[in-house]
Amino acid sequence: MAYSDKVLDHYENPRNVGTLDTKESNVGTGMVGAPACGDVMRLQIQVNDEGVIEDAKFKTYGCGSAIASSSLLTEWVKGKTLEEAQQIKNTEIAEELALPPVKVHCSVLAEDAIKAAVDDYAAKQNQDKE
Amino acid sequence: MKLPIYMDYSATAPVDPRVAEKMCGYLAPDGVFGNPASRSHQFGWAADDAVEQARRDVAALINADPKEIVWTSGATESDNLAIKGAAHFYQKRGRHIVTCKTEHKAVLDTCRQLEREGFEVTYLDPEPNGLIDLKKLEVALRDDTILVSIMHVNNEIGVIQDIPAIGELTRGRKILFHVDAAQSAGKVPLDMGVMKVDLLSMSGHKIYAPKGIGALYVRRKPRVRLEAQMHGGGHERGMRSGTLPTHQIVGMGEAFRIAGEEMPQENDRIRSLRNRLWDGLKSMEEVYLNGDLDQRVAGNLNVSFAFVEGESLIMALKDIAVSSGSACTSASLEPSYVLRALGREDELAHSSIRFTIGRFTTEEEVDYVSELVRTQVTRLRELSPLWDMFKEGVDLKSVQWAAH
Numbered sequence: 159m160a161y162s163d164k165v166l167d168h169y170e171n172p173r174n175v176g177t178l179d180t181k182e183s184n185v186g187t188g189m190v191g192a193p194a195c196g197d198v199m200r201l202q203i204q205v206n207d208e209g210v211i212e213d214a215k216f217k218t219y220g221c222g223s224a225i226a227s228s229s230l231l232t233e234w235v236k237g238k239t240l241e242e243a244q245q246i247k248n249t250e251i252a253e254e255l256a257l258p259p260v261k262v263h264c265s266v267l268a269e270d271a272i273k274a275a276v277d278d279y280a281a282k283q284n285q286d287k288e
Numbered sequence: 289m290k291l292p293i294y295m296d297y298s299a300t301a302p303v304d305p306r307v308a309e310k311m312c313g314y315l316a317p318d319g320v321f322g323n324p325a326s327r328s329h330q331f332g333w334a335a336d337d338a339v340e341q342a343r344r345d346v347a348a349l350i351n352a353d354p355k356e357i358v359w360t361s362g363a364t365e366s367d368n369l370a371i372k373g374a375a376h377f378y379q380k381r382g383r384h385i386v387t388c389k390t391e392h393k394a395v396l397d398t399c400r401q402l403e404r405e406g407f408e409v410t411y412l413d414p415e416p417n418g419l420i421d422l423k424k425l426e427v428a429l430r431d432d433t434i435l436v437s438i439m440h441v442n443n444e445i446g447v448i449q450d451i452p453a454i455g456e457l458t459r460g461r462k463i464l465f466h467v468d469a470a471q472s473a474g475k476v477p478l479d480m481g482v483m484k485v486d487l488l489s490m491s492g493h494k495i496y497a498p499k500g501i502g503a504l505y506v507r508r509k510p511r512v513r514l515e516a517q518m519h520g521g522g523h524e525r526g527m528r529s530g531t532l533p534t535h536q537i538v539g540m541g542e543a544f545r546i547a548g549e550e551m552p553q554e555n556d557r558i559r560s561l562r563n564r565l566w567d568g569l570k571s572m573e574e575v576y577l578n579g580d581l582d583q584r585v586a587g588n589l590n591v592s593f594a595f596v597e598g599e600s601l602i603m604a605l606k607d608i609a610v611s612s613g614s615a616c617t618s619a620s621l622e623p624s625y626v627l628r629a630l631g632r633e634d635e636l637a638h639s640s641i642r643f644t645i646g647r648f649t650t651e652e653e654v655d656y657v658s659e660l661v662r663t664q665v666t667r668l669r670e671l672s673p674l675w676d677m678f679k680e681g682v683d684l685k686s687v688q689w690a691a692h
Contacts, residue, residue, distance in 0.1 A: 172671060190690060191690070192689030192690060194635060194689070195634075196599075198672075198673055200673035200676075217673040218672070219672040220597050221597055221599040
């Protein structure tokens with residue numbers, strides 16, 4: 159399958175690969191997908207006091223499109239508020255990376271990942287308040 | 289060493305230059321371009337001579353009578369002709385067929401078609417090493433079984449089935465035995481004088497002949513009858529009509545002749561390259577060989593690299609031509625049905641790479657591939673959350689994954 163230059167760039171030079179400390183209260187972790195399906199994404203966000211995402215890291219098991227979708231996502235969410243980050247749509251990712259129809263599910267997974275990470279962060283904040 | 293490196297010989301092989309050169313003599317005006325079916329002039333006679341020489345060469349490789357060889361367009365057509373042709377001809381005797389889940393699609397889809405026509409098909413599960421348990425095969429045979437179709441060498445994992453033993457089982461019960469030998473003819477010895485095989489499919493392009501030519505062996509003693517699938521001028525004793533492609537047939541004959549002469553030395557060389565590659569890869573952690581190592585064709589190495597997805601690995605190996613059992617390399621998004629039939633977890637099926645080595649593979653290429661695979665698997669594992677979890681001691685099977 160022929161990949162777009164953007165997918166190849168993210169695949170060969172993935173941005174923001176790594177791990178944040180899951181235990182920190184200002185870190186939200188979203189892990190989506192399943193090994194049996196051939197892709198698992200782990201997206202982590204670090205949120206400052208103003209509710210802005212100041213750092214993001216990912217690790218992905220999956221095809222080139224899945225790796226590129228998560229790499230792009232980390233670039234996009236940095237500097238965004240939680241609310242803005244949640245507005246990111248899979249169609250925007252698919253369009254930016256010119257994903258073919260058979261690979262659109264990779265962008266859906268990326269959208270699920272940021273939602274899961276924000277939910278995890280919110281759940282931690284609520285716990286702290288209790 | 290030239291890049292990219294070709295290690296996908298089970299998909300197809302280049303034409304051997306000796307074969308290509310010979311074929312060139314059967315195309316142009318100053319060559320033997322006649323129609324082998326033309327009986328009225330020497331253009332036809334010369335072409336017919338060439339076709340019959342090739343028929344003898346193909347027959348010789350499998351120790352058959354040249355009259356038992358029917359030319360086809362390739363192994364897919366041979367499989368179709370053998371299975372549908374026998375099923376249709378013998379359907380009054382019974383309508384039950386036995387095959388295996390790891391067969392090539394040319395066999396499986398042909399069987400599916402027969403099911404739509406009212407035949408009943410039993411699909412055997414292979415053992416985890418890819419081989420068929422003969423006791424399970426024996427149990428599957430019924431009074432109305434007319435045909436057993438089992439491949440000799442599997443195209444994905446390279447395992448070699450025990451064809452002589454299966455032939456003893458089927459012949460004893462007067463059941464026809466078809467063998468898809470697309471991946472084995474010219475690579476594993478075949479002897480129709482000894483093996484109780486009734487129908488045998490062969491391919492040209494897997495053994496350095498061109499694509500678009502194949503053959504079907506149809507036993508004469510005891511005689512096997514087939515209903516033709518292609519009707520027309522009655523070529524090939526009515527079993528397969530259509531003008532014979534002389535140059536293609538000459539190519540296949542020459543390729544089979546060369547294979548017959550060089551098989552023992554060539555297999556030794558290829559096997560040692562394959563083992564060199566496996567030695568280079570198996571020292572990594574969490575690397576699994578798919579299919580039996582001993583009952584295996586010389587050139588095949590099918591390996592799963594756990595926690596790395598196959599398609600992303602293929603992307604990383606862009607200077608190497610290999611194939612993957614990963615879902616992402618197929619249009620269906622299903623991982624390899626062959627690996628699943630072995631009971632391999634989907635995770636490992638997604639992580640599999642098939643390396644197939646052939647006549648023109650060099651030691652230098654093997655070493656390059658070995659080194660590149662090690663580097664890239666390591667890089668992709670560093671990107672993999674599953675590898676992190678594995679290293680932290682998390683049992684991935686205990687995790688509740690949200691399947692999508």
